[in-house]
Amino acid sequence: MSVIASAHAVCQRLRRVPLSVIVVSILLTVIILLAVFAPFFAPADPNNQTLLARLKPPGFSYRGITYWLGTDDLGRDLISRTLYGARISLGVAVLSVVVSTLVGVSLGMLAGWFRGWTETIIMRLVDIMMSIPAILLAVLTVAVLGPGFLKLVLVLGLTRWPRYTRVAYAQTLQVSNLPFIKASELAGAGAVRILFHHVLPNIAGPILIVATAEFGLMILMESGLSFLGLGIQPPSASWGSIMSVGRQYLERAWWIVAVPGVCLFLLVFSVNVLGDWLRDQLDPRSRSR
Numbered sequence: 421m422s423v424i425a426s427a428h429a430v431c432q433r434l435r436r437v438p439l440s441v442i443v444v445s446i447l448l449t450v451i452i453l454l455a456v457f458a459p460f461f462a463p464a465d466p467n468n469q470t471l472l473a474r475l476k477p478p479g480f481s482y483r484g485i486t487y488w489l490g491t492d493d494l495g496r497d498l499i500s501r502t503l504y505g506a507r508i509s510l511g512v513a514v515l516s517v518v519v520s521t522l523v524g525v526s527l528g529m530l531a532g533w534f535r536g537w538t539e540t541i542i543m544r545l546v547d548i549m550m551s552i553p554a555i556l557l558a559v560l561t562v563a564v565l566g567p568g569f570l571k572l573v574l575v576l577g578l579t580r581w582p583r584y585t586r587v588a589y590a591q592t593l594q595v596s597n598l599p600f601i602k603a604s605e606l607a608g609a610g611a612v613r614i615l616f617h618h619v620l621p622n623i624a625g626p627i628l629i630v631a632t633a634e635f636g637l638m639i640l641m642e643s644g645l646s647f648l649g650l651g652i653q654p655p656s657a658s659w660g661s662i663m664s665v666g667r668q669y670l671e672r673a674w675w676i677v678a679v680p681g682v683c684l685f686l687l688v689f690s691v692n693v694l695g696d697w698l699r700d701q702l703d704p705r706s707r708s709r
Contacts, residue, residue, distance in 0.1 A: 441697045444690035451687055455506035462500035463488075467655045470495035475673045490675040493665055502680050505657040509684075512572055512652075513638040517631050519577025524584025525627055529615050531585070532592025543589065546582040554579045555641060562650045572651055576638055587630050591623035598622075625702035632695035636688040643684055659684050 454461055464485065473482040474495040480487045489498040531542040549557075561575045595601060596619065604614050645651035646660030654661065659680035666676030 438697065440693060444693045447686060448690040448694065451506065451683070451690070452510065454503055455510050458500075458503040458507050462497075462503045464497040464500045466496060466500040466504040466657050468496060475669060477673075478675055489679050490673065492662070492673070492676050493669060498662075498675065498679055501657040501662055502659070502683060505659045505662055505680060506683065506687075508569070508652055508656065508658045509639055509642055509660075509687075512569065512576065512642045512658075513635055515573040516576035516580070516638045516642075517635050519573060520580040520634065521584055521627065521631055523578065524581035525588045525620075525623075527581070528585040528588025528590075529592045529619060529623075532589045533596060533611060533615060533619070539589075542585065546585050549579075549582040555644065558641060558645060559648070559650060562645060567650055567653050569652065572642060572645065576641055580634055580638070583634065584627065584630055587626050588623060591626055592619055595619050595622045629695065629699045629702060632691060632698055636691040636695070639684070639688055639691075 470482065470491070471494065473480065473487065473491050474493055476482070476487060476491045476495075478488060478490045480490060485497075487497055487499075489502070492498060492501065527542050527546075531539040557579045558575050561579070562572065565571050565575070592615075601614060601618055604618055609617075642651055642658065643660035643663070646658045647664045649661075649664065652658040652661055662680045663677045666673065666680075670677060
């Protein structure tokens with residue numbers, strides 16, 4: 421009976437989830453699975469060149485191979501390059517969000533807990549960072565350091581941490597005045613234990629909302645930098661670099677830009693819709709509105 425009751429409770433919760441959220445969740449799951457298992461789903465080597473089949477439209481067949489989404493300027497299969505490009509774009513976005521979350525949340529909790537000079541220095545640094553457009557700072561940094569996967573991750577991660585810091589700082593100020601925090605201090609718990617065992621779990625909701633919004637932005641920033649030639653370099657595929665090549669042949673081979681462009685739109689749209697729903701669920705003020 422307990423199993424039936426649990427299943428009934430799950431069904432009741434699913435009924436309260438909007439259809440749009442269910443659809444984008446499925447879409448996001450499919451994109452992630454296709455990206456993670458790209459070697460199994462890709463019909464060809466993404467870097468294999470067939471010059472006699474270059475710039476061919478979707479459905480073109482050559483020597484028994486059907487290019488269902490067409491080929492690029494070097495005759496490479498567009499499906500394979502899009503799938504492998506998804507791995508790179510998602511990988512950069514995930515790692516960048518992890519870096520910015522670790523840096524931003526740590527600094528925000530330190531500023532909110534210790535106050536004084538620690539608060540002043542960290543929050544003034546946040547003000548300076550937020551006064552500089554993130555994309556401009558990323559372009560300048562990558563131009564100086566040079567392109568590369570790890571460099572791109574670090575650049576994107578270290579340009580977006582201030583938003584996490586502000587949220588973590590504000591939430592830490594609120595939580596630090598709660599009775600159970602004061603009780604932990606009186607019991608002799610150290611600052612590190614209180615911050616990671618009591619404060620962090622209570623501010624995780626707002627941090628998750630920020631991370632979800634930043635994830636979509638990281639994908640767009642990575643694609644933008646790769647489109648400008650400052651991100652992932654050939655022959656490796658990313659959605660931005662594929663579209664950068666395709667813009668030269670837009671009139672003759674529109675599919676080179678359209679395929680990764682549609683994938684990019686669907687991924688960012690799904691993340692944003694899911695993030696808005698999570699914000700409504702985790703923020704009581706949003707639900708009341």
